[in-house]
Amino acid sequence: MLDRIINILKNECISDWKVIQKQTEANELFFIRNNIDMPRLKKVNNISITVYKDFEEFGNNYRGSSTINIHPTMNEEEITTAIKDAIFSASYVKNQYYPLPISSNIIIGSLDSQFHMSPLVEWMPKIKDALYKEDRFQNGYINSAEIFLNKNFNRIVNSRGVDYSYIDFVGHIEFITSWKDTGEEIELYKELMFSDFQPESLTSASKEMLEMSREKAATRPTPQLESLPVIFLGEPVAELLKHYYTQSNAQSVYLQLSTSKPQESIQGDRILGDRINMVLDPAISNSPASSPIDADGFVLSSQNIILDGILQKYWGTTQYCYYLDVEPTGNIGNMVFSCGSKSIAEMHSEAYLEIAAFSDFTLNSVTGDFAGEIRLGWHFDGKSRVAVCGGSISGNIYKLQTNMYLSKEEQQCTSKELHQALYYKGPKALMLYNVSVAGN
Amino acid sequence: MPLSRKGQNNKFYFKTFSGLKGIEIIDELYPHIEAVAIESEKMLEAETMIPGTYEVICSPHVTGLIAHEAFGHGVEMDVFVKGRAKAVEYIGKSVASELVTMHDGSKSAAHVSSYLFDDEGMFGKDTIIIDKGILKTGISDVLSALKLGTPPTGNGKRQSYEKKAYARMTNTIIASGNDKLEDMIASIEFGYMLIDMESGMEDPKNWGIQCMLLKGVEIRNGMLTEKIVSPIIMTGYVPELLSNISMVSDDMDIAGSGMCGKGNKEYVKTSDGGPYIKTKARLG
Numbered sequence: 001m002l003d004r005i006i007n008i009l010k011n012e013c014i015s016d017w018k019v020i021q022k023q024t025e026a027n028e029l030f031f032i033r034n035n036i037d038m039p040r041l042k043k044v045n046n047i048s049i050t051v052y053k054d055f056e057e058f059g060n061n062y063r064g065s066s067t068i069n070i071h072p073t074m075n076e077e078e079i080t081t082a083i084k085d086a087i088f089s090a091s092y093v094k095n096q097y098y099p100l101p102i103s104s105n106i107i108i109g110s111l112d113s114q115f116h117m118s119p120l121v122e123w124m125p126k127i128k129d130a131l132y133k134e135d136r137f138q139n140g141y142i143n144s145a146e147i148f149l150n151k152n153f154n155r156i157v158n159s160r161g162v163d164y165s166y167i168d169f170v171g172h173i174e175f176i177t178s179w180k181d182t183g184e185e186i187e188l189y190k191e192l193m194f195s196d197f198q199p200e201s202l203t204s205a206s207k208e209m210l211e212m213s214r215e216k217a218a219t220r221p222t223p224q225l226e227s228l229p230v231i232f233l234g235e236p237v238a239e240l241l242k243h244y245y246t247q248s249n250a251q252s253v254y255l256q257l258s259t260s261k262p263q264e265s266i267q268g269d270r271i272l273g274d275r276i277n278m279v280l281d282p283a284i285s286n287s288p289a290s291s292p293i294d295a296d297g298f299v300l301s302s303q304n305i306i307l308d309g310i311l312q313k314y315w316g317t318t319q320y321c322y323y324l325d326v327e328p329t330g331n332i333g334n335m336v337f338s339c340g341s342k343s344i345a346e347m348h349s350e351a352y353l354e355i356a357a358f359s360d361f362t363l364n365s366v367t368g369d370f371a372g373e374i375r376l377g378w379h380f381d382g383k384s385r386v387a388v389c390g391g392s393i394s395g396n397i398y399k400l401q402t403n404m405y406l407s408k409e410e411q412q413c414t415s416k417e418l419h420q421a422l423y424y425k426g427p428k429a430l431m432l433y434n435v436s437v438a439g440n
Numbered sequence: 441m442p443l444s445r446k447g448q449n450n451k452f453y454f455k456t457f458s459g460l461k462g463i464e465i466i467d468e469l470y471p472h473i474e475a476v477a478i479e480s481e482k483m484l485e486a487e488t489m490i491p492g493t494y495e496v497i498c499s500p501h502v503t504g505l506i507a508h509e510a511f512g513h514g515v516e517m518d519v520f521v522k523g524r525a526k527a528v529e530y531i532g533k534s535v536a537s538e539l540v541t542m543h544d545g546s547k548s549a550a551h552v553s554s555y556l557f558d559d560e561g562m563f564g565k566d567t568i569i570i571d572k573g574i575l576k577t578g579i580s581d582v583l584s585a586l587k588l589g590t591p592p593t594g595n596g597k598r599q600s601y602e603k604k605a606y607a608r609m610t611n612t613i614i615a616s617g618n619d620k621l622e623d624m625i626a627s628i629e630f631g632y633m634l635i636d637m638e639s640g641m642e643d644p645k646n647w648g649i650q651c652m653l654l655k656g657v658e659i660r661n662g663m664l665t666e667k668i669v670s671p672i673i674m675t676g677y678v679p680e681l682l683s684n685i686s687m688v689s690d691d692m693d694i695a696g697s698g699m700c701g702k703g704n705k706e707y708v709k710t711s712d713g714g715p716y717i718k719t720k721a722r723l724g
Contacts, residue, residue, distance in 0.1 A: 032522050038604065040604060174705070178524075187645040191704050359648060360640075360641035360650055366452060372673070392650070392722075394489070398448055437491065437724075438673070438722060
């Protein structure tokens with residue numbers, strides 16, 4: 001079918017085109033407690049076409065684009081009509097001109113994963129067993145889980161000679177842990193994403209959530225606190241540091257959502273705490289965001305973006321890097337941050353509020369404002385450590401970033417992002433001062 | 441969404457447009473552009489919220505967010521099947537002020553989640569979830585209804601043909617009351633009018649709620665002042681928040697420009713809204 005589409009595109013009067021094919025084979029299991037509630041199998045073939053139409057207006061060059069999906073049952077006439085409609089739409093889209101990636105001699109390969117070795121259906125019970133291995137407590141349990149394992153064949157072809165294909169795997173688990181002691185039963189939510197079979201990481205994640213649930217069952221309301229350092233633990237650290245990933249992005253700069261400039265501090269002036277170091281690495285093992293190429297067919301490689309708090313260069317797609325007149329890096333979804341100067345034990349040496357789970361921790365990278373309701377934390381007043389929940393924290397990263405400390409301990413986790421997998425490797429804990437706490 | 445910048449201070453403001461509409465929505469947008477840009481500039485003067493519990497008036501969009509997070513996700517009946525819903529223990533019991541009546545359904549409003557039948561072929565309905573403060577029922581897909589022995593409510597929705605159907609919200613609204621907004625403002629000595637929502641999160645098991653809000657305007661001595669606070673995080677215990685509702689306006693406004701997820705996936709179109717409500721809330 002791809003050949004038919006390409007032949008049609010070659011006969012149309014367009015400036016450029018791109019075709020992305022994604023064939024997905026998926027196994028899905030839905031559990032209530034440890035019993036299967038529903039199994040699902042899926043095999044789909046998604047093809048999208050982007051057509052580019054160049055035009056000139058008052059001496060300026062523009063490039064319009066339009067993307068359509070081609071369904072497997074469409075015949076040649078229907079595909080041709082859909083492409084002509086897309087070309088018509090593209091002629092009204094007035095973006096500044098930008099080039100597409102061109103063919104290169106680089107050979108790309110599929111990503112390493114044990115999932116290549118046998119059919120998906122054989123991995124599902126192994127994943128389930130790893131997840132439920134520590135589900136053996138009397139008062140706590142995995143309430144429910146949804147396990148998805150996708151095998152994707154990806155191919156990108158464009159009018160500039162790009163023709164790359166590779167296979168990747170995306171595993172996705174959502175599970176709920178519950179715990180009931182003498183009080184009310186409580187629950188916590190966890191999402192895991194992976195691309196390789198690493199049973200120990202699944203087991204340790206579910207064990208950690210069960211242990212956190214036990215702690216949450218015995219929490220007290222978060223007190224009203226002032227002038228106490230706040231330690232972020234686990235996934236919230238990724239959400240905070242993602243701010244620097246967003247701020248160094250060429251699209252953010254072009255859209256004036258970021259004012260970051262190369263060779264200047266991206267962390268503000270007079271830094272008292274740890275300095276940020278960020279590398280984008282497209283090939284982290286077990287990351288669902290690892291990829292040899294981006295969605296334009298640009299071949300990806302490791303990029304040093306921030307060194308000791310100084311922005312080295314922007315990263316981004318061919319389009320936005322062209323607009324800023326900088327070398328493109330392609331769109332890389334793996335962020336690697338260097339660890340910092342303090343161990344978590346050292347962070348615990350003074351009174352603190354430590355937070356491991358929020359209802360939904362959010363940071364707006366434009367304003368720098370962050371906030372979240374506390375689902376599980378610990379308050380240490382200098383004498384005793386008490387598990388707390390409820391209330392919220394809030395602050396602004398632009399005001400607090402100069403006095404920020406990163407842990408020596410490392411973690412890897414997914415970072416939430418709508419419609420795109422982002423993966424984080426870096427400090428497990430982050431400490432900020434002067435965070436506002438709304439307690440009881 | 442215009443951005444405003446003054447030194448290191450970056451702010452934005454936005455206004456959304458949605459409905460069972462087509463290209464005419466662009467025409468509706470144009471007259472508001474200048475006002476939204478001016479609001480964006482005003483946001484540069486916004487102050488930080490001092491944490492505390494305040495008397496508040498929630499705008500219709502904030503009211504809708506509360507409805508969505510409080511007794512929307514909390515009564516999706518697939519969570520009943522999993523034993524995750526505290527609501528099960530409260531069917532037939534008081535969970536809100538008797539001024540509160542809450543609906544969900546493809547027929548509860550003509551908006552972005554209105555349809556004749558759901559993704560499982562069940563006719564859409566107008567389900568009354570809370571009637572004068574009493575929790576009446578949840579909303580369900582077919583499989584949950586079969587397991588629970590309850591009638592399906594036409595709430596089986598899927599993100600796409602590739603996905604499983606889940607029990608999902610449609611148009612979720614708190615019904616209008618009889619109060620006038622000006623009387624509600626006049627009744628507050630010191631508090632905030634909470635105006636724009638950004639996001640929210642539910643907690644069906646323990647009835648916590650998180651609402652991220654963009655803007656609040658201070659109320660002093662029964663009058664709106666010029667003082668703006670931003671951003672605001674509203675948290676609390678759902679029955680307490682809803683039981684503290686003491687006035688409900690005769691307005692109704694519904695918004696449906698966003699998407700609703702189940703966990704961190706399964707995004708579907710929903711709308712929510714209602715009148716202005718007066719309650720007490722913990723703000724940070």
